Amino acid sequence: MGSDPDPLVQEGGAAYSPEERRQLLIEILRRDQRINVREVSTRLAVSEVTIRGDLDVLERDGLARRVWGGAVLPSGWRHEPIFTARLNQNRQAKERIAAAAADLIVDGDSIIVDASSTTFYLAPYLKQRSELTVITNGIQLALELATSEQVTTILIGGMVRGRNLSLVGMLGEEMLNRLYAGKGFFSARGLSLVQGLSERHIPEAQLKSAMVQRVEQVIALLDTSKLGQTSLTSFCPFEKIQRLFTAGAVPPDLMESFAATGLPIDYVGA
Numbered sequence: 001m002g003s004d005p006d007p008l009v010q011e012g013g014a015a016y017s018p019e020e021r022r023q024l025l026i027e028i029l030r031r032d033q034r035i036n037v038r039e040v041s042t043r044l045a046v047s048e049v050t051i052r053g054d055l056d057v058l059e060r061d062g063l064a065r066r067v068w069g070g071a072v073l074p075s076g077w078r079h080e081p082i083f084t085a086r087l088n089q090n091r092q093a094k095e096r097i098a099a100a101a102a103d104l105i106v107d108g109d110s111i112i113v114d115a116s117s118t119t120f121y122l123a124p125y126l127k128q129r130s131e132l133t134v135i136t137n138g139i140q141l142a143l144e145l146a147t148s149e150q151v152t153t154i155l156i157g158g159m160v161r162g163r164n165l166s167l168v169g170m171l172g173e174e175m176l177n178r179l180y181a182g183k184g185f186f187s188a189r190g191l192s193l194v195q196g197l198s199e200r201h202i203p204e205a206q207l208k209s210a211m212v213q214r215v216e217q218v219i220a221l222l223d224t225s226k227l228g229q230t231s232l233t234s235f236c237p238f239e240k241i242q243r244l245f246t247a248g249a250v251p252p253d254l255m256e257s258f259a260a261t262g263l264p265i266d267y268v269g270a
Contacts, residue, residue, distance in 0.1 A: 035051075037052055097247050105125065184218050196234050
């Protein structure tokens with residue numbers, strides 16, 4: 001990686017949440033094909049132990065292969081889209097979250113679903129519903145639902161954000177002004193009492209904010225690595241969330257602080 005500033009790394013790397021830090025490690029791996037623990041820990045201003053732990057998590061999820069001093073990309077991953085890589089991060093937790101949240105969706109519903117990797121796992125359950133309308137900015141989700149005759153999929157237009165396989169921008173926001181849905185399903189980079197649901201990418205957050213304004217119920221789907229975390233910009237205040245579905249290991253005091261607000265929490269396993 002050398003001694004010059006890394007364009008992928010923002011100043012103040014220690015402010016990254018674990019999810020954001022691991023996503024950054026994936027992007028560095030895709031660019032450089034290899035990560036050196038000592039170098040990247042210096043760049044991100046975190047300990048080598050922290051980076052080794054992150055790489056162990058990525059290896060467990062099939063996103064990296066550990067080698068002496070760091071990690072390399074697994075075979076066949078060089079050209080894999082970032083969204084597809086994120087689908088495998090905490091995959092079991094995401095699948096459990098989606099399975100539980102899908103029980104809220106009934107025949108005839110109109111719903112908004114964001115372009116996150118967690119909400120993507122709603123797809124097989126959406127296909128089981130009839131007379132369902134799904135509004136989304138997620139390209140991958142729209143393609144997944146395209147073959148279902150019982151689901152009407154409305155893909156919100158806009159600029160393509162390739163790494164996330166999503167559409168963002170004013171065109172999508174204008175389109176949302178003509179639409180409304182009973183339930184909205186959202187994931188995020190973080191969820192905190194102060195910031196609510198937050199994102200690192202501003203155009204994505206702006207579109208999600210518009211989505212939140214066009215639903216009656218906001219339903220949050222996040223694995224526990226996102227809880228208590230903050231990111232660059234908020235798109236939904238905490239008090240507007242009607243229900244939270246989560247899975248994974250979590251400190252009891254954090255869960256208690258969320259529950260103390262009166263927010264219904266569906267915890268579906270570690």
